[in-house]
Amino acid sequence: MRRLKLAFIVIFIGISFLSQAQSPGYMGKKAALSIGASVSPLMGWLFSEEEIYDLNLKFNLRFEYVVARRIALGIQYERINDIIYLKNYGVTGSNPLIDLSPNGSSQSPAEFKSAANFYGNSYSGFVKFYNKGFGSIAPVGRYFILEAQYSSVIVSDDGRYYNGNPTELHRLNTMTVLLGVGIENVYFDHLTVDLSLNMGLNGAGIRGIQNEKDYFEAGGNNMTRQIESKMFSDYIMLMRANVGWLIF
Amino acid sequence: MTLAKSIFLYLFLLVSLAGVAQDKFVFEETKADGDIPIDFITLLSDKYKNDVSTIDKKEKKKARKTKTQFYLESNFYINEVISSGNVLFNDRYTTYLNNIYKEIALKNPSLHREKIYFYAAKSTEVNAFATHSAIILINVGLLAKLTTEDEIAFVMCHEIAHVVKKHNIKQHIFNEEVDKKKGGYKKANWETKLYSKSNYSKKQESQADGFGFEYFLNTDYDPKAAISAFEKLKTANLPYGDSLEIPSLAPIKTQLVDVPEVPNLADIQIEEEEEERENKSTEKEKKKKKKKKKKKKDLSTHPALDLRVESIQVRINQVESNSNYSRTPNEVNKYAEHELPHLFLEKGMEVHTLYCLLNLMNESEPTDYQKDLMAKTLYALSQRKTYIEEYPDSVTSSYKKYWSSYKRQIKKGPKSLNRLLAWVNSMSNAQLNALALSHTLSRIKKVEDGGEAMTDRTVDLLEEYYKFYSKEKAGEEVIKMILKSDEHLLARAQKSNSSTDENNVVEPLENMIVLSPEYRQFDLRDEEVYKYVSSEEELISFSKKIEKAADMLKIDCNIISAIDFKNYTVEEFNELVLINQFLRENQITTPNCISSKKVEMRKLSEKYKTNNLSMMGVYSFVESKPVVLKVFALTYTTLIFPLLPFGVYYSFTPLRHTFNYTLLFDIEREETNYYNVNLIKMKDRRGAVNVSLYDHLKQLKDRGR
Secondary structure, three states: OHHHHHHHHHHHHHHHHHHHHHOOOEOOEOEEEEEEEEEOOOHHHHHOOOOOOOOOOEEEEEEEEEEEOOEEEEEEEEEEEEEEEEOOEEEEOOEEEEEOOOOOOOOOOOOOOEEEEEEEEEEEEEEEEEOHHHOOEOOEEEEEEEEEEEEEEEEEEOOOOOOOOOEEEEEEEEEEEEEEEEEEEEEOOOEEEEEEEEEEEEHHHHHHOOOHHHHHHOOOOHHHHHHHHHHHHHHHOEEEEEEEEEOO | OHHHHHHHHHHHHHHHHHHHHHHOOOOOOOOOOOOOOHHHHOOHHHHHHHHHHOOOOOOOHHHHHHHHHHHHHHHHHHHHHHHOOOEOOOOHHHHHHHHHHHHHHHHOHHHHHOOOEEEEEOOOOOOEEEOOOOEEEEEHHHHHHOOEHHHHHHHHHHHHHHHHOOHHHHHHHHHHHHHOOOHHHOOOOHHHHHHHHHHHHHHHHHHHHHHHHHHHHHOOOOOOHHHHHHHHHOOOOOOOOOOOOOOOOOOOOOOOOOOOOOOOHHHOOOOOHHHHHHHHOOHHHHHHHHHHHHHHHHOOOOOOHHHHHHHHHHHHHHHOOOOOOOOOEOOOHHHHHHHHHHHHHHOOOHHHHHHHHHHHHHHOOOOHHHHHHHHHHHHHHHHHHHHHHHOOHHHHHHHHHHHHHHHHHHHHOOHHHHHHHHHHHHOOHHHHHHHHHHHHHHHOOOOOOOHHHHHHHHHHHHHHHHHHHHHOOOOHHHHHHHHHHOHHHHHHHHHHHHHHHHHOOOOOOOEEEEEEEEEEEEEOOOOOOEOHHHHHHHHHHHHHHHHHHHHHOOOEEEEEOOOOHHHOOHHHHHHHHHHHHHHHHHHHOOOOOOOOOHHHHHHHHHHHOOOEEEEEEEEEEEEOOOHHHHHHHHHHHHHOHHHHHHHHHHHOOOEEEEEEEEEEEEOOOOEEEEEEEEEEOOOOOHHHHHHHHHHHHHHHHHOOO
8 A cells, every 4th residue: 555655745746746747737837627428319219229319428527737848647436326227127017127039039127117217427547638730739729639437337226116226237347448638728817728629449339239149149228238238329429518616 | 907807718618628528429229219109009990990981882782892801911911010120110210200290280280180100110122101000101111211301291291191091092903993994904914913903002192292292282391402403312222322443451450460451443344245235136136135224114013203393393393383492301311221231131232231330430430330231241241152152052951042132132123232242242251351350350349239249240251361361371370479479369269169079959948038929710601811910829838838838838828919019018018020031131141150249139139038039829720622532432431331420520621731830949049940830730629729839838848857
């Protein structure tokens, strides 16, 4: 633990020195705190049988720091709070949630779809490369972003079908790698506006969209497949908008 | 009786002394003085608004648009000229010109409603021009050329007529008509357009001659002065007459330097290549040349001088009375003549400077000002020649280009200049350096203010002289003797050699003078490409951005901006003029040359405690995207349809580029030591400009660390 602390301090001091020497920041300001939202419209409809209007909205809190003339590092916390319609499940009698297609063949629910809460937290670290060709200087201008995100998602019934007891249906811990392009500007010398378009590959998501037969042979079921393919569609094309404040 | 004798003696002495004092002409470079006039202070946007308010609202929409555009552009160019620092105010020339105008207006009551004001412009060109806003500029070159007040008054009347008859705006409206192929110009090709514009301008000039002469006739000036003014304009390419009677220049003998003899100017034969070529050329070639000349004349904006003289002569004959006019001498002619040499020197026209100085020195005993300027001119000339001829081609190419174009310009000019050029060319570099050295050496310690800069020049020249002797493998001892015999020079030379490396050490930027920041916005999609008013607004805020960024980096920054004269004193205005002159000269002279403005610039450096002169600016462009790109974006995003909104946005928004540059010039070393341009492919929003500007200043602040 002590070694870890030491390494952390050394890295922090290193980054600080590097940033002091090379990065101008925005009028000397290098750190920004921002909040934002991300959406992935149409993707759920295309990849995971969601509705066409489903935006898959997620909110984030982000801290980033300019470490070099054209590089900024950052960390982000993202809250996932969504609903998933478990299409191949139905509710009958004492056993509320029944897989209507145990052999894997898709079929519409007999009476209604079962909606479950889809929530969790994501933690990510990212690096932004401000593009020299576009004359960008961190934190203003066009950039490429490379992000690694760890997400922990829980799918649960809120208790409607389990006699009032909230029940966890599935838990998923997964990694996503995102690559994106964006544009950031500063207004009123403090307010940052950052828009980006990201393409991400979620580890579980890739598994979820593979061949149905292979998936079931590997021990998966309809519910996990739908959850995982939702993860895929949520990250494959993510539009993000952040509004922040340059703090120091 | 004794008392009477004493009084008589006293009076005699007083009169003699007064006479001596009057004979001694002391010249100092003319500078603006007093309060900065309203024309300089008023912003372009305000001038534009005032002018637009005068447009009759009953006029057709298109006519109103044309006039609005004219006022915008014209006011912009007037502001550019005024802020260049070349226009003087409350100086001897401007005061004199406006006094003459009072005389003219007194005899021409119709002029009372015009708010005409004259300014003198520091230009060697023999010219004058009127603007739509009733500001008339008369060049110093013209005041040096015209020897009588009567001639000046005629030229002024001519320019007044341009203002009264609103020729500027009329020409603009006509040009628009021709360019946009309206009326009778629907099928006009480019040549017809050119001829039409030139003919229209000629008509206006003739009209200005006519109306101007009527104003002039009402005054007490000699009407025939109009003819003599035109006669003088025939040799407009030379400040004085084409005199071959100027004396040669010899080295000034000193105990320190043993200088070789130089050729005598009188012995120099001019190669009359032009005439010879003319004689040798065939009939066909002669005809071709004649045609070319005719075409050039036809496309000129002014009618031929002979025709103008003729028409004025006709009018003189009509009104000739028996009154005997005595012409009033031009009060400022002598000053203007003295002004020209240093103006030529600033433009890198050393042969012209030499010509002016030799003429002035021929007229009377050389003054300190003339001797000083002569030393600087010879120094500049010898350093230019040495640099061009002895440094590698790769280094000197642009200077060689300038020198050959300057020589070509002289060759087309009068014989006197050609002979001077031939004289300069007939000397070896060593001879020219020695001549310059002797003159420069003679100015050391004699001119209090110029002492140090002159000493630096001497050291430069001594080095060249030394190289010459080393080459010849002779006289090395002579140069050592020279240096040994003057401790002060020796110390300077040693300092100059040893400090070369020290000077190259880059230091963090602590303070700087920022010269006239620039902000230019262009919309390449519009007919009106340059965004005049918005550029001015942005410029004002850009200056504040520079101040803020410098303040954050703890860089002491003094902005001398041409847009903000309102808050300036005349001293600051003159500082702006000085810096502009210094930079102009630096641009044209070779890098081995110390500026003629060195002493004044050193004083400026001391005042602001910095050698750093910075120039900063922003150029922003908006242009349409190529159709191919738009189609590609739309097609691509339609295929990946969730991205379609991006494709549509991309296709319907223009391309934007913003350039931000920062240049740092070392006043002492007379060279640029930092230059950075950042191309930001974004709109020139505050954030984008600030981040780039701060980045440049931070680099300067951190350098050498």
